[in-house]
Amino acid sequence: MNVLNALINRRRFLQVTGATAAVAAGGVGLQGFSPAAEGQVGRSTSGNTVVTKSICHQCPARCGINVYTTNGRVHAIYGDPGNPIANGKLCPKGHLGTYLLYDPDRFKGPMKRTNPRKGRDEDPGFVPISWDEALDTVAERLNRLRESGESHRFAHFYGRGWGSSDAGLYGDFGKLYGTPNSAIGHASICAEGSKRAKQATDGNNSYNAYDYRNTNYILNFGASFLEAFRPYNYLMQVWGHMRSKSPQTRITTIDVRMNPTMAASDRYLMIKPGTDGAMALAIAHVILTEGLWDKEFVGDFRDGRNQFRTGQSIRPARFEERWTHGIADWWNEELKDRTPEWAEQITTIPARHIVTVAREFATTRPAMAIMERGPTAHFNGTYNGMAIHALNALVGTMFAEGGMFYQMGVPYGSLPVDADDYMDDYAREMQGKYPRIDMAGTEKWPMAGTMMQETAKHHLAGDPYRLDTAMFFLTNPIWSAPDPHLWEEALKDVFIIETSPYPGETAVYADLILPEHTYLERLQDSPTYPFEGWPMTALRVPAVDPVYDTKHFGDMLIEIGKRIDGPMGDYYRELGDVENILRHRAAGFVDNPGDNGVNDFESWKEKGVWYKKPYHWRYWRGSFWEWDGEGYNVEMSEADVGEKLLRTPTGKFEFKSGFLERHAGYIAQEMGIPENRVGIIQWVEPVHTGGGDLHFVTPKTPLHAEGRSANIPQAQAYMQPIVGGRGTCYLEIHPDTARQRGIADGDRVRISAEVRGERKSILAVARYMPAHRPDTLVLPMEYGHWAQGRWATAEGRDIKPGHSGDITENLSDPISGLASYYTAKVTLEKA
Amino acid sequence: MAKWGMVIDLDKCTGCQACTTACSMENNTLPGESWQDVLFYHEGEYPSAQMKWLPRPCMQCEKPSCVYVCPTRATYKDEEAGGIVFVDWNKCIGCKYCMIACPYGVRFYADEQPLVEPDIRDVYPGENGQMWSPPYQNPEQDWRRGIGIQPKGVVSKCTFCHHKVSKAPDGVADLDEDDPDLVEYVPACVRTCPPKARFFGDLDNPESNVNRLIGDKHGVRLLDHTGNRPQVYYLGAGAGIPAFSPRKS
Numbered sequence A: 001m002n003v004l005n006a007l008i009n010r011r012r013f014l015q016v017t018g019a020t021a022a023v024a025a026g027g028v029g030l031q032g033f034s035p036a037a038e039g040q041v042g043r044s045t046s047g048n049t050v051v052t053k054s055i056c057h058q059c060p061a062r063c064g065i066n067v068y069t070t071n072g073r074v075h076a077i078y079g080d081p082g083n084p085i086a087n088g089k090l091c092p093k094g095h096l097g098t099y100l101l102y103d104p105d106r107f108k109g110p111m112k113r114t115n116p117r118k119g120r121d122e123d124p125g126f127v128p129i130s131w132d133e134a135l136d137t138v139a140e141r142l143n144r145l146r147e148s149g150e151s152h153r154f155a156h157f158y159g160r161g162w163g164s165s166d167a168g169l170y171g172d173f174g175k176l177y178g179t180p181n182s183a184i185g186h187a188s189i190c191a192e193g194s195k196r197a198k199q200a201t202d203g204n205n206s207y208n209a210y211d212y213r214n215t216n217y218i219l220n221f222g223a224s225f226l227e228a229f230r231p232y233n234y235l236m237q238v239w240g241h242m243r244s245k246s247p248q249t250r251i252t253t254i255d256v257r258m259n260p261t262m263a264a265s266d267r268y269l270m271i272k273p274g275t276d277g278a279m280a281l282a283i284a285h286v287i288l289t290e291g292l293w294d295k296e297f298v299g300d301f302r303d304g305r306n307q308f309r310t311g312q313s314i315r316p317a318r319f320e321e322r323w324t325h326g327i328a329d330w331w332n333e334e335l336k337d338r339t340p341e342w343a344e345q346i347t348t349i350p351a352r353h354i355v356t357v358a359r360e361f362a363t364t365r366p367a368m369a370i371m372e373r374g375p376t377a378h379f380n381g382t383y384n385g386m387a388i389h390a391l392n393a394l395v396g397t398m399f400a401e402g403g404m405f406y407q408m409g410v411p412y413g414s415l416p417v418d419a420d421d422y423m424d425d426y427a428r429e430m431q432g433k434y435p436r437i438d439m440a441g442t443e444k445w446p447m448a449g450t451m452m453q454e455t456a457k458h459h460l461a462g463d464p465y466r467l468d469t470a471m472f473f474l475t476n477p478i479w480s481a482p483d484p485h486l487w488e489e490a491l492k493d494v495f496i497i498e499t500s501p502y503p504g505e506t507a508v509y510a511d512l513i514l515p516e517h518t519y520l521e522r523l524q525d526s527p528t529y530p531f532e533g534w535p536m537t538a539l540r541v542p543a544v545d546p547v548y549d550t551k552h553f554g555d556m557l558i559e560i561g562k563r564i565d566g567p568m569g570d571y572y573r574e575l576g577d578v579e580n581i582l583r584h585r586a587a588g589f590v591d592n593p594g595d596n597g598v599n600d601f602e603s604w605k606e607k608g609v610w611y612k613k614p615y616h617w618r619y620w621r622g623s624f625w626e627w628d629g630e631g632y633n634v635e636m637s638e639a640d641v642g643e644k645l646l647r648t649p650t651g652k653f654e655f656k657s658g659f660l661e662r663h664a665g666y667i668a669q670e671m672g673i674p675e676n677r678v679g680i681i682q683w684v685e686p687v688h689t690g691g692g693d694l695h696f697v698t699p700k701t702p703l704h705a706e707g708r709s710a711n712i713p714q715a716q717a718y719m720q721p722i723v724g725g726r727g728t729c730y731l732e733i734h735p736d737t738a739r740q741r742g743i744a745d746g747d748r749v750r751i752s753a754e755v756r757g758e759r760k761s762i763l764a765v766a767r768y769m770p771a772h773r774p775d776t777l778v779l780p781m782e783y784g785h786w787a788q789g790r791w792a793t794a795e796g797r798d799i800k801p802g803h804s805g806d807i808t809e810n811l812s813d814p815i816s817g818l819a820s821y822y823t824a825k826v827t828l829e830k831a
Numbered sequence B: 001m002a003k004w005g006m007v008i009d010l011d012k013c014t015g016c017q018a019c020t021t022a023c024s025m026e027n028n029t030l031p032g033e034s035w036q037d038v039l040f041y042h043e044g045e046y047p048s049a050q051m052k053w054l055p056r057p058c059m060q061c062e063k064p065s066c067v068y069v070c071p072t073r074a075t076y077k078d079e080e081a082g083g084i085v086f087v088d089w090n091k092c093i094g095c096k097y098c099m100i101a102c103p104y105g106v107r108f109y110a111d112e113q114p115l116v117e118p119d120i121r122d123v124y125p126g127e128n129g130q131m132w133s134p135p136y137q138n139p140e141q142d143w144r145r146g147i148g149i150q151p152k153g154v155v156s157k158c159t160f161c162h163h164k165v166s167k168a169p170d171g172v173a174d175l176d177e178d179d180p181d182l183v184e185y186v187p188a189c190v191r192t193c194p195p196k197a198r199f200f201g202d203l204d205n206p207e208s209n210v211n212r213l214i215g216d217k218h219g220v221r222l223l224d225h226t227g228n229r230p231q232v233y234y235l236g237a238g239a240g241i242p243a244f245s246p247r248k249s
């Protein structure tokens, strides 16, 4: 009865039922309870709910979304059924987008810094300014740099650029203004390794498009298919299809830790970090010795008898290659000794499993071998990736049904103005005069497209020069780059313009805050990342008017451009604004209506996406065919294939890479590989940083919205379901490894590694996970922010782990330039 | 009236938690107030351990133990609404008896310390009697059925998205999100499930797809020995879920 008395005394109960009398009557007054007239009853969506088309912003999948807005408030986001990636579905992040719109920590308008001292703990002393003052300040600086012949000291940095209305504007800006640094992209701290592996083998510097719907076998090397691989939402949809179609697609996953992809596959093999290339080479060895390769794609011995025998060379003249190049050299110089038993020593995967996987993969067609950062975010990443991708050539995957292709571009209309007509003498003089600040594409990083992670080092050393002004768009390397402390030093004396709407780490060092719209407020195009090959571009249409005094990033660039002296200003006045750009882009659809009828700007806005099937090329039983409007009817010549599909120096899939051979001297010097061997797809030892005894991997979980979920409480509640990380992330550790160090389940631990010769540590709480490798620690990358909003920085009841970047050395694959995020070895102790 | 049932195919489920976040945004639940949750389990050890997971909404039991213990009749099973079990927030006194009686752990009393700090209820303080009032809340609200944002001091739970399914045309056998005429009536978790592991339909209609799936793939109900007789069925190899053992730490 006491319990009931206590409960009945709840204030709300008294309010709603007026039950004081009931309590006085002895505490059994529940008979006095009736549906409360004062209580709230029904309220329903009225007719003024509007559905707007947009694109999710939280990962590179670019899912089309339907945004539900009632009375000017967004209250729901669902997948757009008319968008070929979303198909009405979303991943767990997609629904949380409203948090990003209504994030209470958003910047409310442009601001300038008043405290000249910069540091983590320095209050920038921001004061609000008008957009005119903000843009004038930027333009004044840029004009001044130009006058003194130093325009190269201005750099743009960007991460998740979207399309022609934002990141697409950089090229012309750099050209007209006169800087090689427009823009430094983030690909080298993202996933550049797989692109370079493909460039080195099939000549396409790109991620692949895939025909998952028709494949019967996936051999997955460290692509986190059911957590973070792009396009995540679609991958899950097609997973449902592959797992219920007939015949069911068989999936073998090779990764360094237990995760949902591993658990849901038919077979998982837990490999030692950085050694995927050895496993792939052994699989190739088995495929060749057992005669299981695709003879129509690769070719065959002239006499039809298999002469690949372990340890024995073949006579090159005896093998007639079809669409590949260098198989005899590959076998003789490398593969003949790469037995499963050899690979077992390196990978820890038992040889018998390697044999089974090789036979299964090569006898189930169509089959594909896929990969992403797992194998490639290491010193030997490109060679690992090449070994994996070579398996696709061996089983005839390239451009085949159920195989993989490359992405076609969008037939956009051209811009109303041509930047070449607006270059002045100064701009022409600056072309090629200075290297990029990150030295990508110079003799220092000849094969890298971008090296953002090198910038801080270069600036501090003044080599090639020091930056004066930097503008950041959707990237935050001061937190997310390896060894981020160096960035804190570097950004102290650079004039920083931050454009994020959220108060991230870059903003703490910023001199100017130019907050852009959040994605639900933007008009923005977004051509697809490689998907199924046929061209597609989606459109963000603003769901609501801007909540605060913010601007589209593209319009900021244009407005700055208008304020630059000389013809550059005229160019941007002609260009107008983002909407004008998109109208001109959409003009390209008039002659090329999409499959959904989109043929101009208005219909693009209404449907949210333009796309046109099919993909134009197909490999089929030894030949390549081109689409003629009705079917794959035109057989392609070898020259045509080399020009359009296998874009290597030989026009074939290269087991001996001409691309790498062109840089033989560099590779020999940086990686210690003899010059005459650099082209061979081969095993290269990983170089582990950190100086510890335990591998350390820091994966993205499905709730990781590229750094922005740190301030979404709902995302934090579901961050790490595997070991119960709700509201925090735990360090996942094998119990034996923990006990050897006296660490109990739930203990606080210190993870340490050498960075630039100094010992750096972060704290975390350990959770036992007996499914992991005993030599590998897993800490999902999410926490350890020192800015980004109240939830990101809160010290709650749950101890949150430190930031994994703090103990990550800045070491990159010399070929791709990809930062080796997953290669550290750390030491662990009870804290 | 239909008898609404849900089918979850564990052979297709990827454990992504999209169902969970779709539910949380549609129904404006607090972080951690997971009307629909996904529970992960692992057994064994490297290199042969297994890991599996179970998405878990309210089972909308035919014989709901939560209803039998409720002292105020706030919790009730509404046969007119397809057999959905509701909490009438105007009657609930927050005694939590139902939470103890439910064998599936799907009821929430959100007045506790927040899972994620700072407390979002302080950021968006409650208005009009609501426990909290975020700017992005769903306009749908019906406290007699536990729909919308609750007042303080009550128990909340999955409503099978009654505010959606109740608007579906009479007599429809299945609410399939791929049907453009029906998509708006599909529960949020079913509608968004990327691999299409979730299905929603009429268990009283022998022609419904949900009944066909249960028949073809040998659907099972969780903890059937309790006699609660869920209206949620599971398919697939993962459907034998181990007993829950709380962590020691």
Ligand code: SF4
Residues within 6 Å of the ligand: A056, A057, A058, A059, A060, A061, A062, A063, A090, A091, A092, A093, A094, A095, A231, A232, A233, A234
């Ligand atoms: S996969 Fe998820 S996060 Fe990525 S775009 Fe789609 S809904 Fe957004």
Ligand code: SF4
Residues within 6 Å of the ligand: B058, B059, B060, B061, B064, B065, B066, B067, B085, B101, B102, B103, B104, B105, B106, B107, B157, B228
């Ligand atoms: S699952 Fe629990 S809350 Fe839902 S009806 Fe059954 S007993 Fe009641």
Ligand code: SF4
Residues within 6 Å of the ligand: B008, B012, B013, B014, B015, B016, B017, B018, B019, B020, B038, B055, B189, B192, B193, B194, B195, B196, B197, B198
């Ligand atoms: S949305 Fe579907 S696939 Fe994802 S956890 Fe829920 S039931 Fe499983």
